[in-house]
Amino acid sequence: MPSADPAAHSSCTGFVLAAGAGTRYGKPKALAENGAWLRSAITALRDGGCDRVIVLLGATGPDPTAVALPADTEWLWVADWATGLSATVRAALHAANSRYVAFLPVDIPDIGPDVVARVLAAARTSQSGLARAVFSDTPGHPVVIENKHWEAISELCAGDMGASSYLSGRQDMVCVTCDDLAAGNDRDFPEVGAR
Helix, strand or coil: CCCCCHHHCCCEEEEEEECCCCCCCCCCHHHHHHHHHHHHHHHHHHHCCCCEEEEEECCCCCCHHHHCCCCCCEEEECCCHHHCHHHHHHHHHHHCCCCEEEEEECCCCCCCHHHHHHHHHHHHHCCCCEEEEEECCEEEEEEEEEHHHHHHHHHHCECCECCHHHHCCCCCCEEEECCCCCCCCCCCCCCCCCC
16 A cells, blocks of 8 residues: 655645535535535645545545536545445545545534644654644544554454544654644534534
8 A cells, every 4th residue: 555656755645534424414514515614625635735635425426526526626436435434544545645644524624724734744754654633632633644554544444433443542643732723623513604
């Protein structure tokens, strides 16, 4: 899985996690606020320093026009999305050809490029190659992961447990405080609007 390309030394692929059905929200969150959340996540990753941004789709079906992706946006349909987040994470790690990946769920619309840039910089300068945003002492997103961890993550994640099954409890995770930049709260219910 890790790239052997020397040009990929510090490259990062950003993934928007948008495959879920959004059952509590009432529809896939990729469609929330007429696509505003999705466009916000794409912009945050792209302008935050990711070399590529790929939207991971699932419940909306294999046709990207269903979510009105910006014309220049890469996407990947995760056919087995219903088995849980693990399928989406595995699909992302398989598709990445970079040294790092950054994961950002579609339902955290107040995360901007400044948060992504801060967490990505921390991962690139850490020995572990692991960094995540923290808000009010609570782990959040984005999470940035160097390619040396991808195989172990793919083996451990199952069902609705993604990378957290590997990352939880790791002492070498760099926690990056981002309270000054965003709240970092995910939006589970439709009565809470996007920014």
